[in-house]
Amino acid sequence: MPAETMQSGAEVLLRALKDQGVDVVFGYPGGAVLPIYDAIFNQNAIRHILVRHEQAAVHAAEGYARSTGKVGVVLVTSGPGATNAVTGLLDALMDSIPVVCLTGQVPTHLIGNDAFQEADTTGITRPATKHNYLVKRSDDLARVVHEAFYIARSGRPGPVVIDLPKDILIGKAPYVAPVATHRSYRPRTEPDPAQIGQAVALLKGAKRPVIYTGGGVVNAGPAAAAALTRFVRMTGFPCTSTLMGLGAFPASDPQFLGMLGMHGTFEANLAMHGADVLLAVGARFDDRVTGRLAAFCPGAKKIHIDIDPSSINKTVPVDVAIIGDAGRAIAELTAAWEADAATPDRAALAEWWRQIDAWRAKQCLRFTQDMAPGAIIKPQYAIRRLHELTRAQSKDTFITTEVGQHQMWAAQHFGFEKPNRWMTSGGLGTMGYGLPAAMGVQLAHPDALVIDIAGEASILMNIQEMGTLAQYRLPVKVFILNNQYMGMIRQWQELLHGSRYSESYSNALPDFVGLAESFHATGLRAENVGQLDGVIERMLASDRAVIADIAVDPAENCFPMIPSGAAHNEMILGPEHEDEARGITDEGLVLV
Amino acid sequence: MPAPDNNHLRSATISVLVDNESGVLARVIGLFSGRGYNIDSLTVAPVDDARGRSRINVVTSGTEMVIEQIKAQLDRLVPVHRVADLTREGPHVAREMALVKVVGTGDGRVEALRIAETFRARVVDTTIESFVFELTGATEKLDAFIELMRPLGLAEVSRTGVAALARGTRTIGGNVT
Ligand SMILES: Cc1cc2nc3c(=O)[nH]c(=O)nc-3n(C[C@H](O)[C@H](O)[C@H](O)COP(=O)(O)OP(=O)(O)OC[C@H]3O[C@@H](n4cnc5c(N)ncnc54)[C@H](O)[C@@H]3O)c2cc1C
Ligand SMILES: Cc1ncc(C[n+]2csc(CCOP(=O)(O)OP(=O)(O)O)c2C)c(N)n1
Numbered sequence A: 001m002p003a004e005t006m007q008s009g010a011e012v013l014l015r016a017l018k019d020q021g022v023d024v025v026f027g028y029p030g031g032a033v034l035p036i037y038d039a040i041f042n043q044n045a046i047r048h049i050l051v052r053h054e055q056a057a058v059h060a061a062e063g064y065a066r067s068t069g070k071v072g073v074v075l076v077t078s079g080p081g082a083t084n085a086v087t088g089l090l091d092a093l094m095d096s097i098p099v100v101c102l103t104g105q106v107p108t109h110l111i112g113n114d115a116f117q118e119a120d121t122t123g124i125t126r127p128a129t130k131h132n133y134l135v136k137r138s139d140d141l142a143r144v145v146h147e148a149f150y151i152a153r154s155g156r157p158g159p160v161v162i163d164l165p166k167d168i169l170i171g172k173a174p175y176v177a178p179v180a181t182h183r184s185y186r187p188r189t190e191p192d193p194a195q196i197g198q199a200v201a202l203l204k205g206a207k208r209p210v211i212y213t214g215g216g217v218v219n220a221g222p223a224a225a226a227a228l229t230r231f232v233r234m235t236g237f238p239c240t241s242t243l244m245g246l247g248a249f250p251a252s253d254p255q256f257l258g259m260l261g262m263h264g265t266f267e268a269n270l271a272m273h274g275a276d277v278l279l280a281v282g283a284r285f286d287d288r289v290t291g292r293l294a295a296f297c298p299g300a301k302k303i304h305i306d307i308d309p310s311s312i313n314k315t316v317p318v319d320v321a322i323i324g325d326a327g328r329a330i331a332e333l334t335a336a337w338e339a340d341a342a343t344p345d346r347a348a349l350a351e352w353w354r355q356i357d358a359w360r361a362k363q364c365l366r367f368t369q370d371m372a373p374g375a376i377i378k379p380q381y382a383i384r385r386l387h388e389l390t391r392a393q394s395k396d397t398f399i400t401t402e403v404g405q406h407q408m409w410a411a412q413h414f415g416f417e418k419p420n421r422w423m424t425s426g427g428l429g430t431m432g433y434g435l436p437a438a439m440g441v442q443l444a445h446p447d448a449l450v451i452d453i454a455g456e457a458s459i460l461m462n463i464q465e466m467g468t469l470a471q472y473r474l475p476v477k478v479f480i481l482n483n484q485y486m487g488m489i490r491q492w493q494e495l496l497h498g499s500r501y502s503e504s505y506s507n508a509l510p511d512f513v514g515l516a517e518s519f520h521a522t523g524l525r526a527e528n529v530g531q532l533d534g535v536i537e538r539m540l541a542s543d544r545a546v547i548a549d550i551a552v553d554p555a556e557n558c559f560p561m562i563p564s565g566a567a568h569n570e571m572i573l574g575p576e577h578e579d580e581a582r583g584i585t586d587e588g589l590v591l592v
Numbered sequence B: 001m002p003a004p005d006n007n008h009l010r011s012a013t014i015s016v017l018v019d020n021e022s023g024v025l026a027r028v029i030g031l032f033s034g035r036g037y038n039i040d041s042l043t044v045a046p047v048d049d050a051r052g053r054s055r056i057n058v059v060t061s062g063t064e065m066v067i068e069q070i071k072a073q074l075d076r077l078v079p080v081h082r083v084a085d086l087t088r089e090g091p092h093v094a095r096e097m098a099l100v101k102v103v104g105t106g107d108g109r110v111e112a113l114r115i116a117e118t119f120r121a122r123v124v125d126t127t128i129e130s131f132v133f134e135l136t137g138a139t140e141k142l143d144a145f146i147e148l149m150r151p152l153g154l155a156e157v158s159r160t161g162v163a164a165l166a167r168g169t170r171t172i173g174g175n176v177t
C-alpha cells in the first residue's frame, strides 16, 4: 500500500475495532493515547464512554460482555492508566470474560528508559491476561487487533491487552482485514464421540446422578443454556449450578437444587456428596465448590465437559473428560442419549428424588422476618421482595453485585431464569465490581432494568462511577444492603476468630441519600420493614439512577455455610449450629 | 481417560515448540513460577529461522496430575504450537553440556585429567594450574563427573541445561514419513 493512502496507526486501530463490530469503548484519556482520542473525535461509529477510574472501565466492559456475549473494549493511557486496569483484567481472566484492553505506551525509542508514565505493561499484565501484545511495528498493528479479538472471544474467553506505543499510533500503518485463524492458537470445540459414548453409558446406568453446571454454559451462549435445559428435563436428573452459572438453567424449575458450594443449598451439597454419577458442564471444581477435596463427591464417577483442557483433572480427577464447547457437547450427549437403547433406572431415580425432597424439606434458606412495621429488615427478605417486585414489572432485569454477604444472599434468594442476566465477580471476588459492571450492562441494554445489589463497604470502592451514570443518563439502580459492617468479614471473625471484630465495622459512612443527590441521582432509604416495599417500588418506577440505602440487620449471617476445609456433608445450616464452625481445625483456618 | 495418579512423583522432560516472539520465554517461566511448578532445567534456542520457531526444553517433576496440568497450561499459551512429554511419549535422548573448571597442581591435577579421559571430557583450556573440561552427556553423567572433581579442585561449573529429542522417526510435529 503506498504510504500516502495509509492512515495513522490510531485510525487503523479504530477501523479494526469497527470491523470487529465494536460499538462502545470504555476509557479514560492520557498523554500516550491522545492520538486515539483524536481519531475518536473524528468519527461516529464507535461511542466512547468516559469512566471515572480505569478499573471501572474494565468492569464496565465485563458487564457489557457478560450481558451480550460480545467482546468488551477498554482504552486507557500508559503507566497509571494501565496499572489501574490490572484488577479488572485479572477479574476478567478468573471469570472467563472476553475483553480487549488497549493501553497507551511511551514511544518505542523510549521504552526501557523509565520515561514519563512508562510501565512494563506487558510484563505486569502477563499473568492477568489470556494473552498480551506490545505492538512494535506499524505493519503488525491491524493484524494484532484482529488476533486479540479472536483470542479474547474464542475457546475459553478472557482478557487480551494490546500495548500501543505512541509513535505507532501517530505513524502511518497498513490495514488488513480480520481473519479468524491463528498460527499456533487453536481452541478445541468439537467433543470426541468416544467420550460422549462413555458418558452416556455412565449416565444411563446412574442411580443417584447430579448435573453440576457452571459459567462455561453461559460462555457457550444462550443456545447452550437452552440445550442444557432440554437435556436436564429429558433425563429427569437433578441440576445444581455454581455461582457463575446461575440462570443457565431456570431457578424455578423443580429439577433445580439451587447453588452448590460454600454458601450453596443443603440439598445441592448433599446431593453432590451422595451422587454416584456426576456430570460437570463448564464448571471448574473451584475450592468454594468442592470444600475439602479428599471428601468431595466420594462415591461418584465423574464426567467433565470443558473447553479448556487445563480445567480437567486440575483439582479433581475425573473418569470421563469431554473437551469441547458446552453447547456442542450437550447437543452430542442429547443425540447419543436418544440413540442409546438402554433405559435409565427410573425406580432408582425416583428413590433419589425422594431423598432429595427430604433434604429440601429442611428449607435451608429459611429466615424469620418480623412483619411489625417498625421491625428491622432481614437482608434475605429485602432480596426476596426485590425479586418479587421486579418480576411484577415487564422490563428485562439484569443483576450485578459487589462482593460479600449481599452477593451470596442475592445468589440464594433472587431466582435467575435466563442466562446472561447475572454478573458477579466470582473468581477474584472484587469489591467495587458491581456498579461499573451495571453501567456496562445498561449501556448494552438501554431499556432494561439493571440493579447492582451492593454492600455499604463495597459500593465505596467505585462510587465515583455515579458520575458516569449521570453523564450518560444511565438509570442504574444501586440497592445497598447496609448492615454497617463488612458483613462477610464480620461473619468469619464471629465464627472463626472468637468474635474479635477487628477493623470490619463500616465507620463514618456517607449519607447515601445525600451522596446520590450530589451525583444528580435519586437517593432513597428504608429504615424498617414497613418502608421496604415503598422504597423498592419508587426505585423501580424511577427513570433515573437511584441509590436505595436499605438498613438491614447488622448481625445476620449468611447460611448455609461449609466452613473452610470441611466437606459437603459438614454444612452449618444456621445460627443454631454455629458452634460447629468454632471447632474448625488449624488446617481449615489457613484456607481463605 | 483414566484419572491420573496423584501419589508418585516423576520427572518429565517436556519440549515446547513456540513462535519465537518477544516475551514467550517470560510466559513459560512465569507460568512455572506463578503456579509453583519445579524447573530442574530449562533451555531455549531458535530451531527454525524460516518459520520463526524456537524450542524450549524443560525438565520438571511432580505427580502425574501436576505434570498433566503443566502440559495443559503450556499448551494454553497462545504462541505455543506443540507440547511433547518426551518422557511419556516414547524413548528419547537427552543431553547437556558442561564446562568444568578444576584448579590445582600435583597429584590432584593428574587424577582430574585421568578421570576426564574416562568420561571422554575434552580439555578446552589449560594453564599450569587449571583445566577447563568440556563434557557432553546425560545429566547424571555430568553430575557424576562434577562430584568426582569436587575433591580435586573443582572451581566453577557452567551447564547448558538439557536438550532432548524423541528417538526414531518421531518429531515434535508428528511422525516424519
Ligand atoms: C464471597 C464469595 C463466595 C463464593 N461462594 C461460592 C459458592 O458458595 N458456590 C459457588 O459455586 N461459587 C462461589 N463463589 C465463586 C467461586 O469463587 C468461583 O468463581 C465459582 O465457583 C466458579 O464457577 P465455575 O466453576 O462455574 O467456573 P467459571 O469461573 O465460570 O469457569 C468456567 C469454566 O467453564 C469453562 N468454559 C468456558 N467456556 C466454555 C465453553 N464454551 N464450553 C465449555 N466450557 C467452557 C472454562 O474453561 C472454565 O473451566 C464465591 C465467590 C465469592 C467472591
Ligand atoms: C478489593 C477487595 N478487598 C477486600 C476484599 C475482602 N472482602 C470480602 S467481602 C468484604 C466485605 C464486604 O462488605 P460489604 O460490601 O459491606 O458487604 P457485606 O458482606 O456486608 O454484604 C471484604 C472486605 C475483597 N473481596 N475485595
Ligand SMILES: [Mg+2]
Residues within 6 Å of the ligand: A404, A455, A456, A457, A481, A482, A483, A484, A485, A486, A487
Ligand atoms: Mg456490609
